[in-house]
Amino acid sequence: MNDHPELAAAADAALAYLRELPARRVAPDADALAAMDAYSPMLPDQGCAPEDAVRELAALAGPATVATAGPRFFGYVTGGAVPATVGANWLAAAWDQAAADYRLSPAAVRLEQVTGAWLLDLLRLPQDCAVNYVTGTTMASFVGLAAARSEICDRQGWDVAALGLAGAPPIRIVAGADAHPTLFKALSMLGLGSRSAILVDVDDQGRMLADALPELGPDTIVCVQAGNVNSGGFDPLEAICAKACAAGAWVHVNGAFGLVAAASPAHATQLAGHDLADSWAVDGHKWLNTPYDCGVAICRHPKALRRAFGYQAAYLEDDLRNPRHQIPELSRRARSFEMWAALRSLGREGVRDIVERNCAQARTMASGLQALGLRILNDVVLNQVIATTGSADRDRAIAADVTASGVAWFSTTNWRRNTAIRFSFSSWATRDEDIDLTLGAIAVALERTAETFA
Helix, strand or coil, X not given: XXXXXXXXXXXXXXXXXXXXXXXXCCCCCHHHHHHHHHCCCCCCCCCCCHHHHHHHHHHHHHHHCCCCCCCCECCCCCCCCCHHHHHHHHHHHHHCCCCCCCCCCHHHHHHHHHHHHHHHHHCCCCCCCEEEEECCHHHHHHHHHHHHHHHHHHXXXXXXXXXXXXXXXXXXXXXXXXXXXXXXXXXXXCCCCCCCCEEECECCCCCECHHHCCCCCCCXXXXXXXXXXXXXXXXXXXXXXXXXXXXXCEEEEECCCHHHHHHCCCCHHHHCCHHHCCEEEEECCCCCCCCCCCEEEEECCHHHHHHHHCCCCCCCCCCCCCHHHCCCCCCCCCHHHHHHHHHHHHHHHHHHHHHHHHHHHHHHHHHHHXXXXXXXXXCCCCCEEEEEXXXXXXXXXXXXXXXXXXXXXXXXXXXCCEEEEEEECCCCCCCHHHHHHHHHHHHHHHHHHCCCCC
């Protein structure tokens, strides 16, 4: 007897989707998009059986999904979801844990501590750092920068959590001219100003020039990148951290995907000095291949986090094991279950294999694009490839043609004030044959656009 036919219906639909994923169109076709866009029913007066709702959802939304979990989605540095994490996600939904308080979920909080220690080991960071799960790198940067704001103000006798920013000591922000836009979004949300940063010159790979840093001091937050979202290049972390540490400045590392390169001895040298920073932001749903959403906020200074986010209510116990003292949310899902499943199923060697395989695939893609006549615009040092035909319009046409074909999905970008094509490799599911299929689709697109752009 099946007591939960809705779960059986979900399993049937999910298994069918996952089985076809390697061969599935990456972008939805025009009919699926039209049907989804046209869907605008009134709220029904009467409900239906749970299993019927699940089946209807699968039939309605499934065809209009983008196969971001598949092997040929090369946009936005989006990872897939390793198989164990999908199962863990189902369990997490069944358990429905509120993961901000130990009393509500001892399992979720303890596994957050365990996986936090695993991540610090994997990422080669000090074991006494605080590790907390949030939605993504935007919020992980928000958490790290909030701790920095709290620490800088506290040093000068100002309780920013209680008194606010009006009248607070000034805080200087330093960032590279190629810093990711989400950094400036986090600064804006913190009241530090999206336009307040002193922007430091970068080289032709978007890497900050350490010699161009302004004078630093204890009032300064230096924001560095481990992995430029276009080129994959790393800021010179060791040189920047040395200068910042000598001046008493706080260093925040945006390492959404690049921080995971620490798992690979072949690529970890690009991160030299990253362990000298004060806070780090990394995504679980990129190179660690957990389901959306998962970000990781890491901080060397737990007391600064508690000053920024700690609070009490009459019905809550003041237990410092509770993540709510170090993050913005009280309502919070149990991301630690999926992270545990990812790291337990992959192990250190599995994470390293994904990183090294994706980086090798990026190099293969770059070579294949060159053979088709495209010019590679970046040093392919990690998992990112930027290429161009030499025509911005043709680059856009090729990306659109391949997307319409359903074979693969990649985006255009703006690189050094020019439009280009960008590929990101961050999925466990990408196979070498997927590179060949994508190059074949690009070759067809080049042929189709040849006459227009002759």
